[in-house]
Amino acid sequence: MGKQDGLTRYVSAINVDDSTATILHVDMDAFFASVELLDHPELIGKPVIVGHNSTRSVVTAATYEARKYGVNSAMPMALALRRCPNAIVLEPHFERYQYFSSKVFEICDELTPKVERLGIDEAFLDVAGARAIYGSPKEVASLLRSRVFAETGLVCSVGAAASKYVAKVASGLSKPDGLLVIPADKTVEFLHPLQISALWGVGAKTEENLRQRGFSTIADIAHADRESLTRAVGESGAVKLHNLAWGNDVREVSERPAEKSIGHETTFEYDVLNGDEIRRELLRLSGKVAIRLRASGMVARTVVLKLRFEDFSTVTRSRKLPEPTDLGRTLYETVRGIYDEFAAEGRPVRLVGVRGEQLVDPGGTLVSLWDTTDGWRDAEEAMEAASARFGSGAIGPARLLGVERSERPRLGQRD
Numbered sequence: 219m220g221k222q223d224g225l226t227r228y229v230s231a232i233n234v235d236d237s238t239a240t241i242l243h244v245d246m247d248a249f250f251a252s253v254e255l256l257d258h259p260e261l262i263g264k265p266v267i268v269g270h271n272s273t274r275s276v277v278t279a280a281t282y283e284a285r286k287y288g289v290n291s292a293m294p295m296a297l298a299l300r301r302c303p304n305a306i307v308l309e310p311h312f313e314r315y316q317y318f319s320s321k322v323f324e325i326c327d328e329l330t331p332k333v334e335r336l337g338i339d340e341a342f343l344d345v346a347g348a349r350a351i352y353g354s355p356k357e358v359a360s361l362l363r364s365r366v367f368a369e370t371g372l373v374c375s376v377g378a379a380a381s382k383y384v385a386k387v388a389s390g391l392s393k394p395d396g397l398l399v400i401p402a403d404k405t406v407e408f409l410h411p412l413q414i415s416a417l418w419g420v421g422a423k424t425e426e427n428l429r430q431r432g433f434s435t436i437a438d439i440a441h442a443d444r445e446s447l448t449r450a451v452g453e454s455g456a457v458k459l460h461n462l463a464w465g466n467d468v469r470e471v472s473e474r475p476a477e478k479s480i481g482h483e484t485t486f487e488y489d490v491l492n493g494d495e496i497r498r499e500l501l502r503l504s505g506k507v508a509i510r511l512r513a514s515g516m517v518a519r520t521v522v523l524k525l526r527f528e529d530f531s532t533v534t535r536s537r538k539l540p541e542p543t544d545l546g547r548t549l550y551e552t553v554r555g556i557y558d559e560f561a562a563e564g565r566p567v568r569l570v571g572v573r574g575e576q577l578v579d580p581g582g583t584l585v586s587l588w589d590t591t592d593g594w595r596d597a598e599e600a601m602e603a604a605s606a607r608f609g610s611g612a613i614g615p616a617r618l619l620g621v622e623r624s625e626r627p628r629l630g631q632r633d
Contacts, residue, residue, distance in 0.1 A: 228391045230399040236356040238402035239378035241471060242538050243385035244362060246322065246374045247394040249339035250279035253318050254308045256371050265305045266268050267323075269295050272487050278310045300518035312482070313509050315339075318370050318515055329358055338391075338549045342382050344471035380405065381467035386415050395536055405465035417462050424451060439463040480514065481522070481573025482506045489528045489566035493557075496567055500557060502552045502573050503572040508546035511574055515544035518574030524554040526569035532625040542578055551575065 245360035246252070250268050255261055265284035270279045275295040287302035299305060322614050326333045329352060332344035346360045352358045359376040374397040377388025380402035387409070400408050409416075414433055415425050432448050433439055439447065440463035447456040461467070482503045490496055495538045500523075512516060522536040535556045543549065553572050 219599045226265045228388075228398050230356070234356065235401045236354050236399045237380060239385075239399045240344060241353045241379055241382055242325065242345055242359050242362070243365075243377045243379075243382070243389040244322075244341055244343065244345040244359075244374050245386075245389045245393070246339040246366075246372060248279060248285075249317055249372070250282045250309075250310060251284075252310070252372050253314050254279075255281070258308065260447050261306055261308075265289075265302050267295070267302070267305045267307050268310050269298075269307060270286045270309065271295060271307045274485055274487055280305075280334055299416050300355075303510075306578070312506065316510055318372060322366055322372070322374070322497045325362060325369065329362060332471045334473060342385065356397070356399050359399075363397065367408075382469055382471065383462055383467040384409065384465055386418075387412070390416075406440075409463065409465055410440060411434065411578045414434045414439060417459055419455070419458060419462075427451070434450060436463045436575060450617075459471065463526055467604075472486050473499045479522075479575045479577065480507055480510045480516070480518070480574050481571055482510075482523060483569060483571030484565065489568050491564065491566045496557065496570060497554055499570055500553050500572060501546075503570065504544035504550035505552060507549055507572050507574050508544055511544035511577075514577075516577040516579065517544045518549070518576070519576035521577060522571075522573040522575055523551045523553045524569070524573065525567055528566040528568055530568070532569075536558075536575065538576075542576075545600030 219312050227575060249382050254268055255266065263283065264459055265287065266281045267277055267284050267289060268279040269275050270585065274294060277289060277291050277293045277295060277298045280289045280298070281292055284298075284302050284305050284378070287305075289298045289302050289305070295307075299307075315338060320447075322339075323333070323341065326343055330343050330345050330348050332347075334342040336342065343358075343362075344399075345352075348358050349355075352361055355378050359378050363374055363376060375389050375393045375396045376394060377385040377390070377400070378399050379385040379388055379400040384400050384405055388398040388400050411450060413435060415430055417436060419466055420428065428439075428450055431446065433442065433447075433450070434520060439459050442460070444460070445454060447460065450456070452461060458475065484499055486499075507518075518539065519542045519575055520536050520538050522534055524534045525533045537552050539552060540550065549572060557570075
């Protein structure tokens with residue numbers, strides 16, 4: 219989730235020349251929050267925060283109405299509620315986000331084979347070759363936006379430009395629910411008035427450092443003396459920022475490498491010593507990892523257990539599976555065995571995590587006879603379908619009935 223609050227929004231004129239703007243950046247608007255509002259239409263237009271209402275929880279997402287109060291993702295929930303005391307807090311449902319993400323990417327893949335996914339809710343598309351079928355870049359972007367809304371009920375913003383960097387800046391400025399096209403010959407005119415925070419690689423600390431040296435806009439960076447810029451951000455950083463300030467970005471749209479790992483972890487609201495409670499959480503997390511494995515079309519060769527104790531010391535232990543799997547039951551049996559090796563220590567646990575690693579395509583791998591004869595695949599896929607249709611918790615293992623936890627999912631390639 220970005221920090222855009224929609225207060226400053228730009229969209230393209232109807233007659234804009236889009237012939238050179240063949241790279242699109244599509245970004246779902248307040249994605250997690252918008253998915254939750256599909257089940258709560260009565261909350262549309264109100265400040266909504268997605269996350270667990272706990273002193274240890276953090277904000278997962280927020281609607282634009284909540285962002286206007288200064289609420290952002292990863293912010294402590296306590297601080298978010300102080301800033302926006304009238305906010306409505308909704309529990310997150312990560313399997314739903316994965317489901318709608320796959321739907322959006324399916325639409326992208328149908329429009330062009332050149333799609334570069336960025337996490338769960340954004341992507342670059344090269345639509346140079348789509349003109350004969352779908353029309354100009356602006357027409358493709360408009361079709362993409364209309365199809366996403368028609369097929370999912372969600373809205374997205376799209377930036378179109380001659381480079382990935384400028385397309386991403388454009389999509390951010392068009393939020394929410396906008397389309398902004400930047401022709402190649404208008405790139406410098408578009409970029410230079412923007413604040414330096416719009417440059418890729420300029421985070422809060424770098425921005426503060428640059429501002430202290432008199433740089434405030436992208437134009438300042440573009441016309442900066444190379445020596446003074448080097449003193450501020452180093453030689454490689456100076457070259458990078460100077461190129462971006464002039465819109466020079468030669469990177470092509472390409473498919474990102476497959477996920478290296480898929481995992482979920484939970485921070486308990488209190489330190490837990492009870493082994494049964496920890497095992498129940500491992501069962502729940504294993505199921506969520508399995509859902510994402512199946513959604514990505516991958517199986518895991520290795521399972522990793524992560525434990526963080528009350529003193530914040532952390533251990534990870536891995537175990538190679540006899541056969542690669544995407545089944546939650548297999549993952550759970552493995553991590554439970556690893557955990558049982560630690561249970562005798564009697565140390566209170568603050569956080570647990572389950573992760574599948576060494577991901578491979580299931581094609582050519584043998585399916586476990588234990589998995590199929592026990593019917594776990596059919597059962598898990600039935601539960602997954604019910605959750606996607608009726609929401610998280612609609613159906614699941616009996617041991618998890620009534621169990622809710624403060625979860626921080628791993629979305630993407632995190633180790």
